[in-house]
Amino acid sequence: MSKILIIGQQADGKLSSSIAKVVTAAKLIGGDIEVAVFAKDGSAAAAEAAKLDGVTKVLQIDRPENDHGLAAVLAPQVVELAKKGYTHVFAPGTTFGKDLLPRVAAKLGVQQVSDVMAVHGPTSFDRPIYAGNAIVTVEAPAAPAVVATIRLASFSAVGSSGAAPVEKTSIDVALPTHTRFIKLEAQKSERPELQSATRVVSGGRALGSSENFKVIYDLADKLKAGVGASRAAVDSGYVPNDMQVGQTGKIIAPELYFAIGISGAIQHLAGIKDARTIVAINKDAEAPIFEVADFGLVADLFTAVPEMTSKL
Amino acid sequence: MKALVSVKRVVDYNVRIQVKPDGSGVVTEGVKFSVNPFDEIAMEEAVRLKEKGKITEIIAVTIGGAKCEETLRTALAFGADRAVHVKEEGEIQPLTAAQALAAVFKKEGANLFLLGKQAIDDDANQTGQMVAALLDLPQATFASKVELEATKATVTREVDAGLETLEIDLPAIITADLRLNEPRYLKLPDIMKAKKKPIEAVSLADLGITAGAGLKATKTAAPPKRSKGIVVKTVDDLIAALKGKGLI
Numbered sequence: 001m002s003k004i005l006i007i008g009q010q011a012d013g014k015l016s017s018s019i020a021k022v023v024t025a026a027k028l029i030g031g032d033i034e035v036a037v038f039a040k041d042g043s044a045a046a047a048e049a050a051k052l053d054g055v056t057k058v059l060q061i062d063r064p065e066n067d068h069g070l071a072a073v074l075a076p077q078v079v080e081l082a083k084k085g086y087t088h089v090f091a092p093g094t095t096f097g098k099d100l101l102p103r104v105a106a107k108l109g110v111q112q113v114s115d116v117m118a119v120h121g122p123t124s125f126d127r128p129i130y131a132g133n134a135i136v137t138v139e140a141p142a143a144p145a146v147v148a149t150i151r152l153a154s155f156s157a158v159g160s161s162g163a164a165p166v167e168k169t170s171i172d173v174a175l176p177t178h179t180r181f182i183k184l185e186a187q188k189s190e191r192p193e194l195q196s197a198t199r200v201v202s203g204g205r206a207l208g209s210s211e212n213f214k215v216i217y218d219l220a221d222k223l224k225a226g227v228g229a230s231r232a233a234v235d236s237g238y239v240p241n242d243m244q245v246g247q248t249g250k251i252i253a254p255e256l257y258f259a260i261g262i263s264g265a266i267q268h269l270a271g272i273k274d275a276r277t278i279v280a281i282n283k284d285a286e287a288p289i290f291e292v293a294d295f296g297l298v299a300d301l302f303t304a305v306p307e308m309t310s311k312l
Numbered sequence: 313m314k315a316l317v318s319v320k321r322v323v324d325y326n327v328r329i330q331v332k333p334d335g336s337g338v339v340t341e342g343v344k345f346s347v348n349p350f351d352e353i354a355m356e357e358a359v360r361l362k363e364k365g366k367i368t369e370i371i372a373v374t375i376g377g378a379k380c381e382e383t384l385r386t387a388l389a390f391g392a393d394r395a396v397h398v399k400e401e402g403e404i405q406p407l408t409a410a411q412a413l414a415a416v417f418k419k420e421g422a423n424l425f426l427l428g429k430q431a432i433d434d435d436a437n438q439t440g441q442m443v444a445a446l447l448d449l450p451q452a453t454f455a456s457k458v459e460l461e462a463t464k465a466t467v468t469r470e471v472d473a474g475l476e477t478l479e480i481d482l483p484a485i486i487t488a489d490l491r492l493n494e495p496r497y498l499k500l501p502d503i504m505k506a507k508k509k510p511i512e513a514v515s516l517a518d519l520g521i522t523a524g525a526g527l528k529a530t531k532t533a534a535p536p537k538r539s540k541g542i543v544v545k546t547v548d549d550l551i552a553a554l555k556g557k558g559l560i
Binding site: 011070071072075094095096098099100101102103104105106107109110111112113114115124128129130131132133134135136137138139140141176178179180181182183184185186193195196223241242247248249255256266267273277278279285290291292293294295296297298299304307308311312 | 436
């Protein structure tokens with residue numbers, strides 16, 4: 001039977017919402033599902049993890065060094081833990097999981113499976129390659145363990161009506177001091193963060209200037225949405241490049257996506273493939289974006305978008 | 313200070329990826345190949361650090377078949393002083409690549425290893441972290457800013473929550489994210505000069521590495537196509553449609 005270890009990402013003692021999605025992927029394999037919380041004081045995060053449906057046990061590993069979730073510090077502890085009969089080690093496909101898990105896999109001597117998007121069995125998974133332009137099914141060696149990061153856009157979250165036991169434990173292993181946390185500057189925007197927003201409004205080259213982007217911000221604020229942009233809008237200097245959605249920018253999967261004044265180049269479509277619903281507003285009825293949009297409106301954005309904002 | 317930079321030959325990012333009809337992979341015959349864009353950023357960073365006098369020698373390294381020589385020539389044109397070509401015609405997965413790169417890093421006695429955060433073909437995002445693990449060295453992944461001193465580096469990382477700053481002791485591994493820099497355009501004299509720079513060939517066996525089991529690809533498929541939706545006439549119709557679906 002499978003025994004799955006999930007690395008319970010936390011920040012400031014709070015469990016990451018990604019873990020509820022990783023549990024969904026783990027449940028598709030079945031067996032015991034244990035969440036390990038590494039923190040300075042992981043009590044609150046462990047309690048949250050214990051409620052997730054399907055979790056059979058939570059391990060709480062408190063240590064001052066675990067405070068900032070540094071890969072070099074966590075990896076030796078995860079490796080020690082993983083050797084205790086686990087068949088799988090899973091982490092979320094966040095920057096935290098992507099930083100940490102290959103370090104664990106290398107120490108265990110196994111090839112990691114990155115960005116699992118479908119589970120076919122204990123060792124068979126789908127993962128995206130070429131920015132999601134192809135999907136490969138891979139068979140991972142079962143021994144010593146399957147090590148994988150889980151692509152969050154592909155799994156929904158489990159409920160939280162469970163009550164798994166929390167076990168405080170310690171892992172006796174020497175930790176390196178060669179990596180030191182200095183600071184974290186959180187994104188200051190009042191708007192939802194692009195990658196986790198359930199709604200995103202993006203503008204393209206047709207906006208014409210950074211001043212004109214105001215119509216995009218206004219609609220986004222009305223919808224409580226994050227704001228993105230096409231590469232063309234970024235290259236034209238209308239918005240900073242951390243707003244770029246697409247293959248070389250951010251790959252997102254919101255519930256609702258507005259592509260406004262965006263023609264729909266391959267590079268942009270690669271970044272929004274997994275959006276649940278795509279709405280396109282564009283003056284050009286022939287724009288490729290209409291080929292993938294669930295709802296299209298052929299209109300001048302400078303009249304349609306303010307009208308929409310005022311009517312919502 | 314010696315820096316090692318690894319570069320991977322990948323299908324160019326502008327190529328429209330076609331999955332082979334028999335599901336055995338993607339079409340790589342007759343398509344344009346380039347240096348992995350993230351590795352190019354890593355190379356540019358190394359060159360800038362050398363221009364600032366922080367690095368004395370840049371060694372480019374790649375793993376792959378004969379065609380990867382052009383990848384190394386590009387790296388040499390950027391400003392690498394010499395190159396190491398780990399020759400292997402077969403498929404290389406990240407763990408094997410990391411073992412080979414770790415061996416080269418040790419052999420060269422380098423102090424800094426720069427590489428892209430991921431390659432845009434397999435999108436694995438593993439190699440840098442694995443090299444760091446195998447050598448028990450610090451890692452700073454997804455770097456958007458690097459400040460190098462004699463015995464340590466301060467690195468700003470692009471993480472989900474914002475920008476994280478780490479201080480790491482050297483030797484160390486740093487993986488480059490998109491915003492670290494904008495690679496320069498190569499000039500003809502540099503491309504000519506690169507042709508005369510030395511490339512040393514080694515095999516995995518020379519480095520004492522045997523490729524492990526790894527993942528077995530059983531099928532490659534195109535992603536599901538989105539179907540075309542409906543076109544509405546007015547803003548009111550659009551709002552009604554979205555409300556009807558419970559989306560707003």
